[in-house]
Amino acid sequence: MRAETLTRIGLRTIALGYLGLLLAFPVGYILYETFAPGVGAVWDSVTTPAAISAFWLTLTVTAIAVPLNTVLGVLTALSLVRGRLGRSRARPLIEAVLDLPFAVSPVVVGLALVLVYGRTGWFGDELATAGIQVIFSLPGMVIATVFVCLPFVAREVMPVLREIGDEQEQAAATLGATRWQAFRRITVPSIRWGIAYGVVLSTARAVGEFGAVSVVSGKIGGETITLPLLVEQRYQNFDLAGAYAASALLAVLALGTLLALTLVNPRKDH
Amino acid sequence: MANGCGGASDSKAATPAGATSGGGSLSLVAYSTPQVVYDELIPAFGATAAGRGVAVKTSFGASGDQSRAVDAGQKADVVSFSIEPDMTRLQDAGVVSDFRTISTSQVAFIVRKGNPKKIRGWDDLLANGVEVVTPNPFTSGAAKWNLLGAYAHGGLPYTEKLLTEHVKVQDKSGREALQTFTAGTGDVLLSYAYEGVTAQKKGADVDVVIPDDTLRIDILIARTKDAGPEADAFIDYATGPAGQKFFAGWGYDPPAGPRKPAPKLRTIEDLGGWKKLNADLFDPETGSIAKIEEAAGVSTAK
Amino acid sequence: MSTLATSALGRLGRVRRARAASPALTGDPIPPRLAVGTIVLWLGLVVLLPLAAVATRSFDDGLAGFWASVSSRQAVDALRFTLLVSLLVAAIQAVMGTVVAWVLVRDSFRGKAFVNTIIDLPFALPTIVAGLTLLALYGPRSPIGVNVSFTQASVALALLFVTLPFVVRSVQPVLIELDREMEQAAASLGAGPATIFRRIVLPNLAPAVLSGAALAFARAVGEFGSLILISGNIPFQTQVASVFVFKQLESDNLRGASAVSVVLLALSLLVLLGLRLLERWGTRHAR
Numbered sequence: 001m002r003a004e005t006l007t008r009i010g011l012r013t014i015a016l017g018y019l020g021l022l023l024a025f026p027v028g029y030i031l032y033e034t035f036a037p038g039v040g041a042v043w044d045s046v047t048t049p050a051a052i053s054a055f056w057l058t059l060t061v062t063a064i065a066v067p068l069n070t071v072l073g074v075l076t077a078l079s080l081v082r083g084r085l086g087r088s089r090a091r092p093l094i095e096a097v098l099d100l101p102f103a104v105s106p107v108v109v110g111l112a113l114v115l116v117y118g119r120t121g122w123f124g125d126e127l128a129t130a131g132i133q134v135i136f137s138l139p140g141m142v143i144a145t146v147f148v149c150l151p152f153v154a155r156e157v158m159p160v161l162r163e164i165g166d167e168q169e170q171a172a173a174t175l176g177a178t179r180w181q182a183f184r185r186i187t188v189p190s191i192r193w194g195i196a197y198g199v200v201l202s203t204a205r206a207v208g209e210f211g212a213v214s215v216v217s218g219k220i221g222g223e224t225i226t227l228p229l230l231v232e233q234r235y236q237n238f239d240l241a242g243a244y245a246a247s248a249l250l251a252v253l254a255l256g257t258l259l260a261l262t263l264v265n266p267r268k269d270h
Numbered sequence: 271m272a273n274g275c276g277g278a279s280d281s282k283a284a285t286p287a288g289a290t291s292g293g294g295s296l297s298l299v300a301y302s303t304p305q306v307v308y309d310e311l312i313p314a315f316g317a318t319a320a321g322r323g324v325a326v327k328t329s330f331g332a333s334g335d336q337s338r339a340v341d342a343g344q345k346a347d348v349v350s351f352s353i354e355p356d357m358t359r360l361q362d363a364g365v366v367s368d369f370r371t372i373s374t375s376q377v378a379f380i381v382r383k384g385n386p387k388k389i390r391g392w393d394d395l396l397a398n399g400v401e402v403v404t405p406n407p408f409t410s411g412a413a414k415w416n417l418l419g420a421y422a423h424g425g426l427p428y429t430e431k432l433l434t435e436h437v438k439v440q441d442k443s444g445r446e447a448l449q450t451f452t453a454g455t456g457d458v459l460l461s462y463a464y465e466g467v468t469a470q471k472k473g474a475d476v477d478v479v480i481p482d483d484t485l486r487i488d489i490l491i492a493r494t495k496d497a498g499p500e501a502d503a504f505i506d507y508a509t510g511p512a513g514q515k516f517f518a519g520w521g522y523d524p525p526a527g528p529r530k531p532a533p534k535l536r537t538i539e540d541l542g543g544w545k546k547l548n549a550d551l552f553d554p555e556t557g558s559i560a561k562i563e564e565a566a567g568v569s570t571a572k
Numbered sequence: 573m574s575t576l577a578t579s580a581l582g583r584l585g586r587v588r589r590a591r592a593a594s595p596a597l598t599g600d601p602i603p604p605r606l607a608v609g610t611i612v613l614w615l616g617l618v619v620l621l622p623l624a625a626v627a628t629r630s631f632d633d634g635l636a637g638f639w640a641s642v643s644s645r646q647a648v649d650a651l652r653f654t655l656l657v658s659l660l661v662a663a664i665q666a667v668m669g670t671v672v673a674w675v676l677v678r679d680s681f682r683g684k685a686f687v688n689t690i691i692d693l694p695f696a697l698p699t700i701v702a703g704l705t706l707l708a709l710y711g712p713r714s715p716i717g718v719n720v721s722f723t724q725a726s727v728a729l730a731l732l733f734v735t736l737p738f739v740v741r742s743v744q745p746v747l748i749e750l751d752r753e754m755e756q757a758a759a760s761l762g763a764g765p766a767t768i769f770r771r772i773v774l775p776n777l778a779p780a781v782l783s784g785a786a787l788a789f790a791r792a793v794g795e796f797g798s799l800i801l802i803s804g805n806i807p808f809q810t811q812v813a814s815v816f817v818f819k820q821l822e823s824d825n826l827r828g829a830s831a832v833s834v835v836l837l838a839l840s841l842l843v844l845l846g847l848r849l850l851e852r853w854g855t856r857h858a859r
Contacts, residue, residue, distance in 0.1 A: 007765060008679060015675040016687070018668050022733055023690060026705040027697075029715070033708060050280035072614045075607055084604040085611065096845045097615055102787060103840030104623070105794035105814040106699075108833045111821060112622030115629060119343035122625060128343075136344040147618050183601030204696030211699060211797050218344045220297070220329045228698035233330070234280070235704065236302060236445040238472040242280070247701040254696030258689050334822050359824075406805060409822040439722050439804035442818070446801070454712040455722070554823035555644065563807050564645050 027251065034244040045245035053222045054230040055249070061138070061213075061226065062206040065145040069202055073153030074195060078187070080154075081161040101150045106211020109147055113140060113216050136218030141226070144212040149205050153198030160194035200261045204254050279309065294500045295325040299340055300350040301333035301411065302445060304373075304489075304522070306468065311508060311516040318512075320503035332443050333411040340365060340494075347497035348504055350490065353411040354544040357490045369492035371525040372509055373517050376532060377419030377485045378463035380451065383475040387457050391481045392423040395432060395458065402436040403456035405447040407552060407559055412444030414552060416460035417559060419485040421551070422536050426558055433559075434566045452476070462487055463528070467521025483534035485541075486527065623837065630830035641820075641831035649808050650816035651835060657724070657812070658792035661731040666785040669739025670777065676740070677747040694736045699797025702733055707802045722804030727812060730798040735788035742784030743777055750776060779850065786847040790840045 035042055045051065076098065079085040085094060101109075116122045117134040127134055134140045168190070172182045188195075210228040217224040225233065227250050234242040298308065308328060315321035329336065329344070337356035340346045341363050350372060351357050360366040381389050387400060395402055407413040420429045441447040444461060451459040452474045459476075466478030491508065493501035507513045514524055523529055538544055551557045601607075630638050641647065676688055694702065706729060708714075711721040720726045750773065758768045796814040803810040813836050820829035 004765060011671055012675050012679050012681065015668075015672045019672060019687065019691075019736075022729075022736060023693060026709045026733075027690075027693065029709045030701075030705045048280045072611065075601075076611050076615075078601065079604075079607050079611055084608050092845060092848050094615070095848050096841055097619055099787075099790070099844045099847075100619060100623070100837070100841065103790035103794050103844065104837065105796050105817065105833070107796055107814050107818045107821065107829075108626060108794070108837070109622070111826075111829060111833070112626045114342050115625035116622050119341065121342070122621070124343070133343070133345070135342065136339060143618060147622075150619065179601050187601070201692075201695060204692070208696050208698035208701070215335075218329055218339055219331045220327050223327065224329075228700060230280075231698065231704070232700050235449070235700075236443070237280075237305060238449075238469070238474075239280075243704065247698075247704060250698060250701060251693075251696075254693060255689070258692050258696065262685070262689055332822075338824075406819065408819040438806060440806060442800055442805065442815075442822075450712075552823065554820055554825040554828060555641070566807060 030244060031248060031251070034241070034248040037241060041241070042245045042248065045242045046249050050221065050225070051227075051230060051246060051249075054225050054227045054246070057224065058207055058226045058228075061141050061145050062203060064142050065149060065206050066199060066202050068142075069146050069149050070153050070195065070199055073150075073198060074157055074191075077154045077157035077161060078183075081158055082166060098154055099151050101148050104147075106148070106209075107215070109144055109212035110215020113144060113147075113212075117143075135216045136220075137224065140216040141213050141224065144216050145206045145209055148209050148212055149202035152202040152205065153195065156198035156201070157191050157194040160191050164190055197261060200257050204257045207253050207257070208250060294323070294498055295327065296347050296497075296500045296504055297327045297329070297345050298348045298350070298504070299329045299336050299344060299346040300348075301336055301352045301356075302330045302443070303352075303462070303465065303468070304350070304517070304520075305330045307516050307520050307522065310519075311513055314512065314516070315504060315507050318507065320507065321500075324500050324504075326504075332409070334409070346494050347501040349492055349494065351411070352487075352489055353414055354488070354490060354538070355548050356411065357492060358545070360492075360494075365494050366492045367495055369490045370505075370509065371488045372491040372505075373464075373489040373522040374525060374528055375462040375464045375487040375489070375521075375523055376480055376528050376535065377415055377487060378461060378466060379479040379481065380448070380459040380461050380466045380469065380476050381457070381479055383477055385477055385479065389458050389479060392420065392428070392483070395436060396428075400436055400458065401438060401456040402432065402458055402460065403439060403441075403447050403451045404437055404460040405444050406440035406442055408554055409442040410444055410447075412447075412461060412465075414548075415462065415485065415487050417551070418538065418541065418547065419460070421547075422485045422541055423481075423483055426562075429559070430562050433562050448474075464521035464523070471520065480530070480532050482532055483536070484532045486531070486535050486537045488538070489522075626830045626837075627834050628830075629826050630834045632827045632830075637827055638831045638834075641825075641828040642835055646807050646811070647816060647828070647832055650811050650813045651832065653724075653727075653811065654793055654813040654836075655839070657727055657731065658789050661728055661735060661792050662785040662789040664728075664732060665735055665739045665788045666781050669736070669784060669788075670743050670781055673740045673743035673747055677744060691737050691740050694734050699734065699795070700801075702798040703730065703801040706730055706733060706798065711802055721802050722806065722810065724810055726802045726804075727799055727810055730802055731792045731795055734795055734798055735791050738788040738791065739781060739784030742780045742787070746777055746780040782850060783847055786843050786850075790843055793836060793840055 046055075076085070080091060080094065085091060113135060114121060117127065117140060118124055119128065132139075134143070168186045169182045172186055177185070208228060210232070213226055214229055214232070217226070217229060219225055219229060219233075227246055231243050231246045231250070234240075234246060300308065305328075312326050312328070316324065316326070331339075333352040333356050336349070337351055337359050340349055341359055349357070349360065349366065357366065357369050379389055379395075381387065387394075387397075389395065389400070394400070404416045405413040407417050417429055420432050439450060439455060441450050444465065447459060448461060448465060448469060450456070452469065463478055463480060466476055469476055491505055493505060509525060518524070528535070538547070541547060549557070551559050554560055630641070642651075672691070676684065697705075706726075707721065709716070710718050710726070710729060712719055720729060754772050755768050758772055763771070794814055795812070796818065799812060800815065803812070803815075805811050805815045813832060817829045817832050817836075820826075820832070
């Protein structure tokens with residue numbers, strides 16, 4: 001018995017120590033440093049016109065990229081597990097492509113998008129003729145964000161689909177339901193936690209994306225500077241306190257989305 | 271959101287300029303350090319007859335990044351970069367026709383307040399134990415100026431000794447190198463003289479030392495070919511006495527040359543011009559500095 | 573069942589075994605051709621086309637040019653360092669991530685829910701904030717006097733931070749689902765906890781641990797933002813491949829940047845494909 005307790009406490013100490021050193025202390029320290037000059041100073045720092053515009057831009061990009069990614073992610077998951085794509089020989093490749101954004105360096109993402117949508121890129125002439133500005137403007141930032149969030153929803157939904165099987169949808173089909181009805185009334189509710197977790201993760205990722213967006217944003221003050229880009233700009237302009245304040249805002253947004261999931265689904269572990 | 275006062279201002283104190291529509295618009299794409307200057311200059315420009323009602327958008331970032339962005343399609347009416355290759359890139363792309371100098375400065379040493387290591391000239395940098403901070407020349411325009419200053423003093427042998435024995439850390443930009451230095455790393459930072467002044471104004475405990483022989487730094491500005499008349503008005507204002515007052519406040523020198531030049535001040539033309547030097551020294555695969563970096567692995571690898 | 577996804581699964585509680593899906597009727601909610609077309613278009617425009625553009629650039633000067641770019645001493649060293657440190661980090665996370673997951677599932681203490689929530693924080697924090705955070709506590713201005721900046725350790729530190737959630741979230745749901753009866757049976761037969769862990773628990777966790785570690789590896793290989801402030805980017809010492817790519821980009825060496833990126837991507841693709849195959853092997857041999 002004592003050995004077991006010792007092991008338990010030992011493991012707990014190791015785990016908490018690791019998390020503390022790596023995660024809790026640094027983040028806690030930053031929060032402490034941020035609020036050292038007082039809540040008023042921090043509030044001022046996050047309510048400058050630049051900060052407000054960055055905040056709304058971050059939310060706008062996220063509000064476009066995440067739903068887009070969710071819809072397409074669910075579609076892809078369904079097709080890979082139960083539908084046409086699932087039976088094709090290319091399935092492992094498609095699944096690997098789905099995972100690729102995890103591994104691609106943000107430097108490469110920016111480069112890649114410029115090579116395709118930039119003035120001298122593959123679509124450059126067509127876009128110029130049509131007068132559409134993709135990169136250095138909102139669309140480019142949305143594409144970059146969709147890229148980095150790509151895997152989350154599909155990866156969360158696919159295992160759920162595999163596990164729960166499709167007997168209910170089959171039953172519904174024999175009772176005369178159309179594809180769409182079966183999907184809307186049976187499939188979606190049964191995978192809603194997978195979707196929810198995927199949405200939460202991609203939202204958190206979209207809000208915090210820095211590297212890829214940095215290359216394609218154009219950094220136009222008041223227009224294409226997101227909160228993470230504002231953090232960098234403030235750090236560069238000797239406004240360390242301001243950089244911390246914007247970071248704290250980002251951390252709050254991130255924690256907020258994570259907490260939202262816990263509240264929405266209390267049974268996180270048994 | 272505030273669109274008429276140099277982009278969205280990042281301080282509570284600034285009040286949005288009352289820029290009404292109907293006066294045209296202007297996109298300024300510039301390298302990062304003069305953001306503090308333009309934050310003051312742009313509202314003042316808006317108060318002049320030529321600038322009234324002009325909506326100014328700004329974008330600041332690393333000189334190379336900004337130049338590449340405009341090349342890749344970012345909209346710009348006025349561009350300003352810290353090294354000539356970033357400007358000639360746009361000339362070659364047909365985006366810009368001619369350019370002029372908007373500010374000058376000198377390659378300088380930024381040292382701890384009181385200059386405890388008594389660093390006065392380039393040779394002092396090679397003294398035993400002196401740690402020099404300079405950004406990476408392949409990602410930073412400022413670093414190129416720094417190394418050209420070193421090169422002007424003692425050619426490749428000097429530059430090699432400096433890089434391999436006294437430079438340990440390679441931040442990706444001049445500002446980051448300055449932050450590294452003010453955080454406590456190194457004994458001396460190579461930088462633009464005006465960066466030292468800016469740092470002091472922002473509360474850093476540093477002194478600026480200009481060596482007897484150094485290199486003049488030219489900061490360039492140009493209008494893009496498709497820009498409207500507001501671009502010319504803006505450049506005239508910025509290079510004129512009213513605009514230059516703002517630059518001077520932050521330590522920048524006027525286009526004609528530094529106010530307090532070093533006794534032996536060389537220019538980039540004296541060394542052979544940017545085109546030649548950029549290819550000879552800074553080509554990422556065949557340039558001399560690249561080769562020094564490659565060789566450095568031999569002496570510093572464990 | 574070894575993706576990080578299955579935490580959602582765990583929350584569903586009891587889970588039924590999958591039965592083979594019947595064809596066509598329950599697959600795509602919209603006509604299959606439209607679905608496939610949309611998916612291919614989406615993946616193509618967002619992922620494949622841009623990456624293909626990079627690959628094309630790298631062969632601007634043919635195979636010889638590609639080889640020249642990736643075989644320079646600095647490129648090779650950056651790639652080697654990246655691989656080694658990413659493997660090391662993945663290995664550390666494999667062990668520590670499992671420990672953390674174990675403690676979160678099998679132990680109980682005050683504040684456990686809080687700890688469970690913050691595990692996902694590295695997913696959500698921008699890399700630059702991560703970099704600033706680590707720099708503040710473990711850099712030159714450290715309040716506790718610990719300064720690892722500009723060392724290889726700082727690279728490992730930043731990578732451990734950003735890859736923290738992968739193994740934990742991969743192992744957790746498997747641990748939750750694990751049937752304790754086998755362990756209890758072994759214990760009643762006299763096996764010690766170490767033996768039980770080694771012989772019963774570990775084989776069941778292995779696919780999940782591997783999967784999480786592989787993802788951590790893939791992520792570490794491409795990391796940029798959190799490293800750039802604290803590592804000093806010293807060639808032949810602390811310079812990782814993504815920083816090297818960045819340098820080439822900044823010097824207009826698009827061919828060089830693309831070539832090294834292609835190598836990085838190919839490596840990651842290999843690891844990820846291997847992971848997918850491992851998962852399928854794992855589920856086919858499931859208990």
